Amino acid sequence: MAFFVAVGTLCGICGVLAALLVLADRYLNDYGACTLTINDGRKTLEVPGGSSLLSALNAERIFIPSACGGGGSCGLCKLKVLSGGGPVLATETPHLSDAEVRSGVRLSCQLKVREDMRLEIPEAFFRIREYRARLEAKTPLTHDIVLLRLELLEPGTMAFTPGEYVQLQAPAYARSPTPVYRAYSLAGDPGDEHHIELIVRLVPNGICTTWVFEHLRVGDTVHCNGPHGEFRLTDTDREMLFIAGGSGMAPFRSMLAQMAHTGSQRRCRYFFGAVERRGMFCLDEMREYERVLPAFRFIPALSAPAEGDAWEGETGLITDVVNRHCPDCSNLEGYLCGSPGMIDACVRVLTGNGMPEEQIFYDKFA
Amino acid sequence: MSPVLAAAAPQANPGLPAQLLVILLAAALTDNILLTRFLGMCSFLAISRQMKTSVGLGVAVVFVTTCTAALNYLIHVFITVRLGIEYLEYILFIVVIAAFVQLVEMIVERFLPPLYFALGIFLPLITVNCAILGVSLFMITKEGYGFWQSTVFGLGSGLGWLLAIVLMAGIRSRIREDKIPEGLRGAGITLVITGIIALAFVGFSGMLTF
Numbered sequence: 213m214a215f216f217v218a219v220g221t222l223c224g225i226c227g228v229l230a231a232l233l234v235l236a237d238r239y240l241n242d243y244g245a246c247t248l249t250i251n252d253g254r255k256t257l258e259v260p261g262g263s264s265l266l267s268a269l270n271a272e273r274i275f276i277p278s279a280c281g282g283g284g285s286c287g288l289c290k291l292k293v294l295s296g297g298g299p300v301l302a303t304e305t306p307h308l309s310d311a312e313v314r315s316g317v318r319l320s321c322q323l324k325v326r327e328d329m330r331l332e333i334p335e336a337f338f339r340i341r342e343y344r345a346r347l348e349a350k351t352p353l354t355h356d357i358v359l360l361r362l363e364l365l366e367p368g369t370m371a372f373t374p375g376e377y378v379q380l381q382a383p384a385y386a387r388s389p390t391p392v393y394r395a396y397s398l399a400g401d402p403g404d405e406h407h408i409e410l411i412v413r414l415v416p417n418g419i420c421t422t423w424v425f426e427h428l429r430v431g432d433t434v435h436c437n438g439p440h441g442e443f444r445l446t447d448t449d450r451e452m453l454f455i456a457g458g459s460g461m462a463p464f465r466s467m468l469a470q471m472a473h474t475g476s477q478r479r480c481r482y483f484f485g486a487v488e489r490r491g492m493f494c495l496d497e498m499r500e501y502e503r504v505l506p507a508f509r510f511i512p513a514l515s516a517p518a519e520g521d522a523w524e525g526e527t528g529l530i531t532d533v534v535n536r537h538c539p540d541c542s543n544l545e546g547y548l549c550g551s552p553g554m555i556d557a558c559v560r561v562l563t564g565n566g567m568p569e570e571q572i573f574y575d576k577f578a
Numbered sequence: 579m580s581p582v583l584a585a586a587a588p589q590a591n592p593g594l595p596a597q598l599l600v601i602l603l604a605a606a607l608t609d610n611i612l613l614t615r616f617l618g619m620c621s622f623l624a625i626s627r628q629m630k631t632s633v634g635l636g637v638a639v640v641f642v643t644t645c646t647a648a649l650n651y652l653i654h655v656f657i658t659v660r661l662g663i664e665y666l667e668y669i670l671f672i673v674v675i676a677a678f679v680q681l682v683e684m685i686v687e688r689f690l691p692p693l694y695f696a697l698g699i700f701l702p703l704i705t706v707n708c709a710i711l712g713v714s715l716f717m718i719t720k721e722g723y724g725f726w727q728s729t730v731f732g733l734g735s736g737l738g739w740l741l742a743i744v745l746m747a748g749i750r751s752r753i754r755e756d757k758i759p760e761g762l763r764g765a766g767i768t769l770v771i772t773g774i775i776a777l778a779f780v781g782f783s784g785m786l787t788f
Contacts, residue, residue, distance in 0.1 A: 217661050
């Protein structure tokens with residue numbers, strides 16, 4: 213009896229408090245309809261107030277890039293808010309420079325729509341579409357990396373520049389009560405408008421990657437939006453250094469496909485790092501590009517080859533390998549894709565060897 | 579608990595206002611929750627770097643300790659004691675605190691936007707400040723506390739916390755340029771200073787015992 217009294221009281225109090233919060237959310241968080249005026253009246257939207265600007269725009273099918281899915285950690289969803297934004301929040305300041313704050317740049321995922329707002333949204337964002345696609349193939353590349361090939365259904369084509377990424381939606385499932393979006397670089401041939409390819413590495417306990425590895429089956433329908441991003445090749449003649457590890461292969465695979473199409477003569481070295489042989493992939497494909505592109509060299513490196521790997525290529529950390537091969541980087545361009553730690557280490561090596569920072573471009577996994 | 583209150587509470591009814599004043603001063607000074615019990619340290623160490631944020635967090639703590647002490651007192655008297663389930667108070671108190679903070683955040687955001695933007699991130703942060711739960715738990719162990727005594731105890735404890743973090747922010751802003759040994763910078767020197775201030779607060783209780 214005492215047991216039931218205790219449990220009942222606990223549940224009762226929690227229930228009452230939860231109901232109170234739901235009611236409060238219903239009535240206090242209702243800001244009525246707000247008007248968003250975009251780019252000096254080029255577009256006006258009527259949205260329900262109370263949600264974040266990012267999700268309000270998403271609901272109106274305007275897709276603002278966001279790699280972290282609105283958590284305020286990636287800093288990609290910046291927009292210029294000319295009026296109606298209120299003061300800058302403490303959660304935004306780490307991502308904004310003083311100049312950005314002065315010109316009204318805000319993180320749209322943190323900013324709540326409370327009143328009418330005037331915004332500036334770059335034209336490129338209107339090119340971003342929500343796509344419905346069908347998984348055509350799911351090919352394991354290593355023990356923890358897969359290549360997804362998607363056939364675009366609606367709209368049926370996507371024009372993108374290599375280096376851009378899409379946001380893949382993981383639907384609600386056991387690990388996540390709501391759908392989440394995660395960013396993946398386009399890894400396929402930009403010449404094939406009807407398909408996109410993504411390289412996904414399993415992140416232990418990751419919401420989206422676990423879904424991709426355990427639940428996503430060939431033939432399933434998936435949703436994604438894009439293309440997003442500013443990571444791309446310049447049109448100078450400087451020799452390029454590609455540096456990547458793991459699923460950082462993705463943008464370079466797409467860039468190389470395009471270079472093969474155009475018959476690029478630009479000198480390029482691609483340093484690709486893995487820990488041991490089982491983490492290495494696409495070797496044959498890269499050897500093929502070396503054959504097609506006369507000025508391209510692929511330099512795979514293992515940081516700690518396992519016994520029995522029979523590895524004849526480079527060994528050592530990717531930063532050391534780059535350092536050995538490129539003592540003078542002053543007239544080279546660096547393109548990096550990988551984990552923040554790897555990128556920071558590579559930027560130190562490249563700048564240390566004389567590469568100006570404006571010649572370094574990277575795509576950090578947030 | 580400080581000797582002052584042990585002595586003050588059972589005295590032959592010195593009048594409610596006087597008693598409340600003693601409770602307030604005792605909770606804020608002699609029994610300062612941060613400096614004598616070292617509760618709520620992590621936000622104290624992290625936030626005391628700047629005066630402005632310290633005041634913001636301190637005010638939020640004062641508000642929340644006061645209100646949750648009152649609420650939890652009612653829960654204690656009318657629910658847990660009556661049903662004989664005092665052992666559930668840890669869970670109930672923290673649930674009440676969490677829900678209350680959420681509710682206050684929504685109300686402030688809706689009706690007092692300037693205050694919301696000033697306190698901003700601090701309101702949700704203090705849900706997990708152990709000083710808040712500590713106040714509720716100490717309060718119910720005090721002899722002879724009624725509703726007003728408990729509320730004032732919450733207010734005093736919050737004010738004490740505010741006082742401590744503002745003191746620390748003042749000191750830290752003055753030693754910012756000083757040459758502090760590498761290994762002591764940040765949390766290290768802050769803890770040392772906290773210890774010294776705590777000693778001074780022991781002086782308060784020494785002063786008031788006789």
